[in-house]
Amino acid sequence: MKKFIQTIKDIWTIEELRNKILLTLGFMAIYRFAAQVPLPGIDIAEAQAALKSQTGGGGILGLLDMFTGGAFAKASVVALGIMPYISASIVVQLMTIAVPYLQKLQKEGESGRKRITQITRWLTIAITMVQGPAYITNIYNLIPTSAFYISGGMFWITSMVILTAGTIFAMWLGEKITDKGIGNGISLLIMIGIIARFPSSFMQEVASKLEASQGGAFMILIEIILWLLVILVCVYLVTAVRRIVVQYARKTVAGNIKSVAGVRDYVPLKLNASGVMPIIFAQAIMFAPALLQRSSNETVSAIGTEFTNMFGLWYNLLFAFLIIVFSYFYTAITIPTNKMADDLKRSGGFIPGVRPGKDTANLLDRVLSLITFPGSLFLALVAILPAFVVKLGVTSNWALFYGGTSLLIMVGVAIDTIQQINSHLLNRHYDGLMKKGTKRKSIA
Numbered sequence: 001m002k003k004f005i006q007t008i009k010d011i012w013t014i015e016e017l018r019n020k021i022l023l024t025l026g027f028m029a030i031y032r033f034a035a036q037v038p039l040p041g042i043d044i045a046e047a048q049a050a051l052k053s054q055t056g057g058g059g060i061l062g063l064l065d066m067f068t069g070g071a072f073a074k075a076s077v078v079a080l081g082i083m084p085y086i087s088a089s090i091v092v093q094l095m096t097i098a099v100p101y102l103q104k105l106q107k108e109g110e111s112g113r114k115r116i117t118q119i120t121r122w123l124t125i126a127i128t129m130v131q132g133p134a135y136i137t138n139i140y141n142l143i144p145t146s147a148f149y150i151s152g153g154m155f156w157i158t159s160m161v162i163l164t165a166g167t168i169f170a171m172w173l174g175e176k177i178t179d180k181g182i183g184n185g186i187s188l189l190i191m192i193g194i195i196a197r198f199p200s201s202f203m204q205e206v207a208s209k210l211e212a213s214q215g216g217a218f219m220i221l222i223e224i225i226l227w228l229l230v231i232l233v234c235v236y237l238v239t240a241v242r243r244i245v246v247q248y249a250r251k252t253v254a255g256n257i258k259s260v261a262g263v264r265d266y267v268p269l270k271l272n273a274s275g276v277m278p279i280i281f282a283q284a285i286m287f288a289p290a291l292l293q294r295s296s297n298e299t300v301s302a303i304g305t306e307f308t309n310m311f312g313l314w315y316n317l318l319f320a321f322l323i324i325v326f327s328y329f330y331t332a333i334t335i336p337t338n339k340m341a342d343d344l345k346r347s348g349g350f351i352p353g354v355r356p357g358k359d360t361a362n363l364l365d366r367v368l369s370l371i372t373f374p375g376s377l378f379l380a381l382v383a384i385l386p387a388f389v390v391k392l393g394v395t396s397n398w399a400l401f402y403g404g405t406s407l408l409i410m411v412g413v414a415i416d417t418i419q420q421i422n423s424h425l426l427n428r429h430y431d432g433l434m435k436k437g438t439k440r441k442s443i444a
Contacts, residue, residue, distance in 0.1 A: 010425060017182070017424045024181030027173050028192045034078045034169065035071035035193070039162060041155045042139070043147035047075045050142035063310060064287070066400060069193025075139065078166035080131055082189050085171045086284050088123035092116060093333065124171055125164060132163040182424075183417035187276065191413040194406045197397070205398035223394065223402075230385065230403050234411040237378055240271035242371045244364065249348045265349070269368055271375040273335050276412035278326035278376070279383055279405050285322055286315070311387045311396065320380035327376035328369075337364040382408060 012018055038044040051073040055065040065072040068081030096102040102119075105112035136159050140152075148155055170189060177185025205223070209216040243266040292304025306314050341361035350356045354363050385403025390396060400406045 007425070011421065014424060014428055017421065017428075020180070020182040020424075021421075024177050024183065024185075024188065027177050027181060027185075028188060031078070031170060031173050031189055032069065032192065032196065034166065035069050035076050035196075036074065037077045039075050039077060039079070039159055041148060041150040041158060042075065043143070043149070044075060046143050046147045047139055048073060051075060051139070054138075054142065061308075062397070063283070063400065063405065066194055066197045066406060067190055067283075069196040071193070072135075076166070077162050078170050079135060080128060080163055080167050081193065082167070082170045082174060082186055083284060083287075084127040084131055084167050085120070085124045085174070085186065086280055087127050088120045090281050090284055091123060092120050093330075096333070121168075121171065124167065128164045128167045129160070132160050135163065136160070182420050183413065187280075187409065187413045188417070190280070191410055194401075194410055198401060201395075201397040201401060205395050208395050223398075227402055230382070230407065231411060234382060234403075234408055235415065237272055237375070237382065238275070238412050238415050240375075241268040242271065242367060243268055244351060244367060246344060246349045247352050249350075267340065267344075267364070269335075269364070269371060271371050272327070272379055273368065273372065273375075274327050274330035275416065276409050277330050278323045278379065279408050279412075281326045281330070282319055282322035282383075283405050286310075286319055289318070311390045311399075316384040316387045320384050323380040323383055324376040327379060328372055331368065331372050335368060337361045337368065340364055379408070 011021070038048075055062045055073045061072070064081075064083065067083060068076075068079065070076075071078045071081055092102070096106055096116075102116065105115050108115075133156075136156060150158070171186075174185035174189050177183065177188055179185075206220055209220050209223075246265045246267055248265060286307070289304060289307035292300050292307070306312060307318070309315055310319075338361045341357060341364060344350065344360060345356040351360055351363060354360050382403045383405060386399040389402045390399045394402060
C-alpha cells in the first residue's frame with residue numbers, strides 16, 4: 001500500500017503525465033454529462049420509461065445501452081455513442097484488404113494514416129445517418145403521439161442533426177483523449193460507459209439474492225470470489241507473452257557509448273496480440289443479424305429473433321466464431337512480422353539457428369499464428385461466459401460483467417492505460433504501477 005501511494009505521488013510530480021490524466025478524466029466527465037442530456041421535443045419521462053423497459057431485460061439492446069453508458073435508454077443526445085465509429089473502423093479495416101487505394105495509404109506512413117482516419121470519420125457520419133432513423137423509429141413505436149411536443153417531421157430533422165452531432169462529438173472526444181490524454185480514447189469512452197452501469201447491476205444482483213431463499217449472502221460472496229478469479233484469468237490472457245530469443249552480434253547499451261558483443265535479448269509476442277479489438281469488432285457485427293427480426297418473412301424473422309438473445313446458443317456460437325476470426329485478422333494487420341525481421345537484421349540481431357530476413361519473418365509469423373489460436377479460443381470462451389452464469393441463476397445485467405465483452409474491455413483498457421502510465425514513469429526513472437522496488441534516482 002505504501003508503494004502504491006508513493007507511485008501516485010510520483011505520478012503527480014510529473015507535470016506532463018499529471019496534465020494528461022486530468023485532461024483524460026475531464027473529457028470522460030464531459031462525455032458522461034452529455035449522456036444525461038435528453039433529445040428535445042418529446043416527453044422524456046415517458047420515452048425513458050419505454051426505452052428502459054426495452055433494454056432492462058438484457059439482450060442485445062441492453063448491451064448496446066451498456067456500451068453507451070445508459071445514453072441509449074435515456075434518449076440522450078449521444079444515444080448512439082461511439083458505436084458508429086467502431087462500425088466504420090471495422091468496414092475500413094476490412095476494405096483495406098481488398099481495396100488497392102487503401103492498401104497504398106496504409107504504406108504511406110503518417111500521411112496515409114491521416115487520410116484513412118478522415119475516411120473513417122466520413123463513414124461514421126454515413127453510418128449514423130442509417131442508425132439514427134432506426135433509433136428515432138424505435139422511439140415512435142414505443143411512445144404515443146401525444147408524447148411528442150413538436151410535429152413529426154420537425155422532430156425527425158432535429159433529432160437526426162442532434163444524434164449525428166452527438167456521435168461526432170463523442171468521436172472527437174475519443175480522438176482528443178488518444179492525442180492529448182492517456183490511453184486509447186475510443187476504448188476509454190466505451191469502458192466508462194460500462195463502468196457507469198456497474199453499481200446498479202451489482203445492487204440488482206444483491207437484491208435478487210437477498211430476496212431469494214436462505215444462503216443469499218453466502219451466494220453473493222461466492223459470486224464475488226468467482227468474479228475476481230475471472231478478472232485474474234483475463235489479466236493473464238491480456239498480458240501473457242511468448243518470448244523469442246534474439247542474439248545480437250553487437251548492441252549499444254543505453255547510457256553507454258561503448259557497444260557490447262554477444263548480447264541476448266528476446267522479442268515478446270503476445271498471446272492475445274489484438275487486445276480487446278476482436279471483442280469490440282465482433283460485438284458490432286452481432287447487431288446486424290438482429291435486424292433480420294423485422295423481416296416480413298417468418299423464417300428470416302425467426303432467425304433474427306434467435307440472434308437478439310445474447311444468452312442463446314446460436315448467438316454465442318456466432319459470437320465466438322467472429323472473435324476467433326477477428327483475432328487472426330487484427331493480429332495480421334497490426335503485427336508486421338516482415339518489418340520486425342528487417343529491424344532485427346539492421347540492428348545486428350538474429351534468432352539462433354534462423355537466417356536473418358525472410359526466414360526470420362516466416363518464423364515470427366508461424367509462432368504468432370500458433371499462439372494466436374489458443375489465445376483466440378480463450379478470448380472467445382471468456383466472452384461467452386455470461387451465457388453460462390445466467391444458467392446458474394445470475395441476473396442478466398450482472399452476468400454481463402461476469403466475463404464477456406464488458407469485463408474483457410474493462411480489463412484490457414485498464415491494463416493498456418496502466419502500461420502507458422508506466423512508460424511515462426520509467427522514462428522519468430520512476431517505478432511503474434505494476435513494478436516492485438523503490439523509486440530510482442533520476443540521472444537527468
